[in-house]
Amino acid sequence: MASRLEEILKEREKKVETLKLMGVELYPARSEKQAENQIVVDNFEKYDGKEMILAGRIMAWREHGKLIFGQIQDQSGRIQLFIRADGMGPTDKEKQTLGFEDLELLDIGDIIQAGGQIVKTRTGEVSLQVSAIKLLAKSRLPLPDKWAGIENPDEAFRKRYLDLLMDSEKMRRFERKAKFWEVTRSFLKNKGFIEVETPVLESVTGGADAKPFVTHMNAIDQDFFLRISTELYQKRLIGAGYEKIYTIGPNFRNEGMDDEHLPEYYQCEWYWAYADYRDNMELVKELFRYIAKEVYGKTKFVSRGMEYDLAHEWAEIDYVEIIKEKLGIDIFKSTDEEMLAAVKKSGVVLTGAINRSRLIDNCWKIIRKTIAGPAYLINEPKFMSPLAKSKPENPELTERFHVIIAGSELGNGYTELNDPEDQRARFEEQQAQREAGDEEAQMLDTDFVEMLEYGMPPTSGWGHSERLFWFLEDISGREGVLFPPLRVKK
Structure with a gap:
């Protein structure tokens, strides 16, 4: 006995064959569309009585004898x-x-062009009183149930085109994401920054503690890495004489995937010559507030169950002191065993190479989860910040800051290290950690050190990823990108 789906598919194929015999093009190249549906609905007074040609996908269809009521949907609405x-x-x-x-040959899911007069029905609904319909694309497969949508989350990600089609709020989400990056660019442009391009394929990767993806370039028979940051190339441009530059584009990290991390994600990163980390702290705060107001029209949000207001004063949290206060750990004096015990007590499971820096970082992460913010984390130790300038009054600490919101780090910036001798020494220390098994430690980049030997002005840099958008929307990383990575379906 045939299933209901099989019956539907047979019915649709019969309609396809009938349309072909009638000489109707199923997928014509030419179409016409004079306005967006929602604009017509929202501005009825302007369009009342006018002859219009609209287009979209049939999402509802009810026949009542000699009357048919339908709905077509375009990007704007129905x-x-x-x-x-x-x-x-x-x-x-x-x-x-x-x-x-x-018209009985049409199905829900078909894309059509409809011409007629804009009217209001007796129930007061803005409508197109149709005088002509042209088929633009025949739908061979039935759409998901309009109420249930796609129930399996992985299937929704895999068939994102259907997921978005059936859920207009998700469509609006990604329009907000486009605006998120649009207002970021306009903000930086108004501050005098210019957008630059840096390589996605790098022979030496750096600028962050992360495991890179490796690929091979056949043209020159050499391995390359997908970038984990744009930092080292942007600093080369600062050395060349640019003073305010930024990039917005994809970065890649070959690591785990969870609600806050994806292997591929978008990042905004900028460098500002003749500025220090304090200057950047103010600029970042101004940008975050600007994004909130321009995209959402508010500064108060709830993310991961935590409430925060970007318009409030941003507290400063001392990295060394908060770990000492909350966990009784002195990151300069406590032993690795004491830190490991504190981490295990919190339930954190450590994987990969375990060294002092990783232990300290995990101590901080235990505390970070409880902070709603907005706040700055400052005074990170030198041995954990290989590219940041040391504080003149305490060389063991750096002029570095992170922004903390809803228990997570939503960006990181610092006064850039521009002393070539100090930079080489820190790179060599990182390289030693890498050779000892820490795949996230940074590589020795001798070409970058050589640039510093020519001289790079005092500079401050900052980077934040699209995680900020995920938090403002209060969604996971997979929900925040159009096509998240998925295992191939077998």
């Missing part, structure tokens, strides 16, 4: 179709329009 048998002509092969008697 509009009702009001179709009367006596208001339409016969099917016209030359014009490729369907008469009322042949």
Whole structure:
């Protein structure tokens, strides 16, 4: 016995064959669309009585004898179709329009072009009173249930086109994401920054503690890495004489995937010559507030169950002191065993190479989860910040800061290290950790050190990823990108 789906597919194929015999193009190249559906609905007074051609996908279709009520959906939204048998002509092969008697060949999911007059029905709904319909794309497969949508989350990500089609709020989310980056660019432009391009493929990767993806370039028979940061190339441009530059683009980290981390994600990173980390702290705060107001029209948010207001004063949290206060750990004096015990007590499971820096970082992460913010984390130790300048009054600490919101780090900046001798020494220390098994430790980049030997001005840099957008939306990373990575379905 055939399943209901099999019956639907057979019915649709019969309609396809009938349309072909009638000479109706199933997928014509030419179409016409004079306005977005939602604009017409929202501005009825402007369009009342006008003849319009609209287009979209059929999302509802109800036949009542000589009347049909339908809905078509475009990117902006839906509009009702009001179709009367006596208001339409016969099917016209030359014009490729369907008469009322042949509308039964249409299905929910078909994309059509509809012409007619903008009216309001007796119930007050803005509608297109249709006089002509042209098929633009025939849907061979039925859409998911309009109420349940795609119930399996992985299937929704895999068939994101259906997920978005059936859920207009998700469509709006990604429009907000586009605006998120748009206002970021406009903010930086107004501050005098210019956007630059840096390589995605790097022979030596750096700028962050992360495990890179490796690939091979056949043209020169050499391995390359997908970038984990744009930092070292942007600093080369600062050395060249640019003073305010930024990049927005994809970074890649070959690590775990969870609600806050994806192997591929978008990052904004900028460098500002003749500025220090305190200057950047103020600029970052101004940007975050600007994004919140321009994209969402507010500064108060709830993320991961934590409330925060970006308009409030941003507290400063001392890295060394907060770990001492909350865990009784002195990161300069406590033993590795004491730190390991504190980490294990919190339930954290450590994987990969375990060294002092990783232990300290995990001590901090235990505390970070409880901080709603907005706050700055400052005074990170030198041995954990290989690219940051030391504080003049305490060389063991650096002029570095992180922004903490809803228990997470949403960006990181510092006064850049520009002393070539100090930079080489820190790179060599990182390289030693890497050779000891720490795949996230940074590589020795001798070309970058050589640039510093020519001289790079005092500079401050900052980077934040699209995680900020995920938090403002209060969604996971997979929900925040259009096409998250998935295992191939077998």
